[in-house]
Amino acid sequence: MNLIPRVIALTDNLRLAEESSQHPEQYKEWYHFCILGRDVEVVFNLSVMRDNRPAAAPGSRLARLILLVHNGSWDGDVVEIPWREIELNPGRIDLRFGHNHLRFADGVYQVSIALETRPITLDLTIRPTTHPLMRSRAPIGFGAIDWLVVPRLEADGVLVCGRQVHRLKSAAAYHDHNWGHWLWGQDFAWEWGFALPNLAGTPWSLVFDRVTNRARSQVQELKLSLWKHDRLVRIFAHQEITTLPQGYLSQAHVPKFPRIMALIAPELTTDVPRSLEIAATSGPDHLNICFESKDLAQLILPNETDLGETIINEVVGMIHANGMLKGEAVGFEGKGFFEFLT
Amino acid sequence: MNFLPENPTTAEFIQASLQALGAECPQSYQHICSLLTGRDLRIEMEGEEPIGLRFQAQQITLLPVNELTAGSRLCLRSSWQTVLDLVDARLSLLVAVYTGRLDLIGESGELILLYDAILMYLRGGVRTFAFPLLLDELRNAKEQKPLAAL
Numbered sequence: 207m208n209l210i211p212r213v214i215a216l217t218d219n220l221r222l223a224e225e226s227s228q229h230p231e232q233y234k235e236w237y238h239f240c241i242l243g244r245d246v247e248v249v250f251n252l253s254v255m256r257d258n259r260p261a262a263a264p265g266s267r268l269a270r271l272i273l274l275v276h277n278g279s280w281d282g283d284v285v286e287i288p289w290r291e292i293e294l295n296p297g298r299i300d301l302r303f304g305h306n307h308l309r310f311a312d313g314v315y316q317v318s319i320a321l322e323t324r325p326i327t328l329d330l331t332i333r334p335t336t337h338p339l340m341r342s343r344a345p346i347g348f349g350a351i352d353w354l355v356v357p358r359l360e361a362d363g364v365l366v367c368g369r370q371v372h373r374l375k376s377a378a379a380y381h382d383h384n385w386g387h388w389l390w391g392q393d394f395a396w397e398w399g400f401a402l403p404n405l406a407g408t409p410w411s412l413v414f415d416r417v418t419n420r421a422r423s424q425v426q427e428l429k430l431s432l433w434k435h436d437r438l439v440r441i442f443a444h445q446e447i448t449t450l451p452q453g454y455l456s457q458a459h460v461p462k463f464p465r466i467m468a469l470i471a472p473e474l475t476t477d478v479p480r481s482l483e484i485a486a487t488s489g490p491d492h493l494n495i496c497f498e499s500k501d502l503a504q505l506i507l508p509n510e511t512d513l514g515e516t517i518i519n520e521v522v523g524m525i526h527a528n529g530m531l532k533g534e535a536v537g538f539e540g541k542g543f544f545e546f547l548t
Numbered sequence: 549m550n551f552l553p554e555n556p557t558t559a560e561f562i563q564a565s566l567q568a569l570g571a572e573c574p575q576s577y578q579h580i581c582s583l584l585t586g587r588d589l590r591i592e593m594e595g596e597e598p599i600g601l602r603f604q605a606q607q608i609t610l611l612p613v614n615e616l617t618a619g620s621r622l623c624l625r626s627s628w629q630t631v632l633d634l635v636d637a638r639l640s641l642l643v644a645v646y647t648g649r650l651d652l653i654g655e656s657g658e659l660i661l662l663y664d665a666i667l668m669y670l671r672g673g674v675r676t677f678a679f680p681l682l683l684d685e686l687r688n689a690k691e692q693k694p695l696a697a698l
Contacts, residue, residue: 259572259573259675259677260575260675261571261572261676286680465636466635466636466637466670467674468640469634469635469641470667470671470674472640508675513575513671514671
């Protein structure tokens with residue numbers, strides 16, 4: 207019997223746990239997915255948060271939909287959906303954002319998104335093939351974040367981007383779900399990424415997360431998690447891991463979303479490394495990862511603490527992984543997304 | 549409900565946006581005032597009457613250009629199509645300046661202050677509820693339609 211759908215239904219439900227902290231006004235929650243197609247990559251994210259704009263009524267909420275498509279260049283948008291068009295079902299995975307929806311039924315995530323601002327539509331079923339990993343109350347800024355990650359799924363469906371139609375069949379996919387209390391602009395940064403092998407038959411999947419202060423001088427959270435087939439088999443943590451960023455990714459054009467933020471943060475330079483080497487060692491077990499950044503887009507969020515911005519670099523790249531785990535050789539080449547928050 | 553009349557003038561748009569900024573993000577409005585206190589700015593949008601803005605410690609006032617201080621040399625010259633191209637990232641600020649689609653005229657130190665003030669206006673704008681609506685109305689009124697759509 208396949209337990210994964212039951213585990214997902216029980217663990218990946220919408221929390222809306224605003225009152226679980228003394229700062230309900232800082233609440234945020236989102237569902238995030240990445241799809242790695244043969245010739246296209248997709249990132250989409252449905253988020254709800256307390257609206258902390260200066261003129262927002264106390265207790266009001268804000269919903270955002272992000273859809274980014276990368277097929278040589280980037281397209282997509284960040285769209286605010288009026289709250290009256292939002293339908294949420296806490297305890298379930300069933301969200302309606304206007305005409306867009308995400309739900310989990312019959313063992314699969316069902317997603318339908320159509321941007322009104324760009325000619326992009328996405329209709330997918332996404333089947334989880336690995337068990338999730340959950341983390342509670344990880345420190346972030348002055349608050350805490352809970353997360354659940356499903357490192358590997360398979361996506362089927364259709365993406366239409368302008369005049370291009372991409373039919374996705376068993377495309378590798380990744381999902382995480384985050385909820386917690388903090389403010390954009392507080393003293394934190396993260397590097398968060400996943401890698402999936404190019405060959406579907408390769409059993410390994412991995413997720414890396416590193417949360418630091420904004421200056422990246424103090425590490426608050428550092429983990430490298432490895433799955434074999436559907437099971438989590440190893441977590442390396444903190445002192446077992448060293449990271450070595452090399453160089454900087456240089457691009458003549460840095461797409462920024464929402465587009466208006468290009469006026470506020472027009473810089474073409476980033477502090478995204480050209481490559482990130484991660485070495486994990488614990489006794490006889492060791493794993494070496496090299497993420498080579500290939501292309502990036504920036505999501506730019508207005509800070510809630512001041513009039514500045516937080517930039518999330520969404521970076522697509524190639525992964526080389528090799529090592530030894532419980533006497534078994536681990537090795538694969540693959541693709542993934544890393545986020546570098548600055 | 550619309551913020552702007554059907555075919556808004558530059559003065560009407562600037563007035564409405566500053567009013568929204570003052571009401572919804574006063575921190576940004578005040579910062580602009582403090583950056584440009586004591587200065588006048590002439591705004592020339594293609595095909596429209598130029599307008600003037602006077603920056604005081606607490607307030608930004610629209611005024612006819614013939615009332616601008618004689619010594620004031622700050623000037624912004626552009627077109628609404630350029631503004632919309634910038635907003636939609638079809639054009640970068642750098643390219644707009646290099647290609648003469650956006651002229652900022654003044655002494656270098658004054659231009660740095662003006663640029664910081666424009667950034668502050670935008671930073672406040674993205675935190676308001678009114679700006680996206682104002683932009684939609686502006687887009688409907690000013691955006692050049694492709695020939696095929698006419």
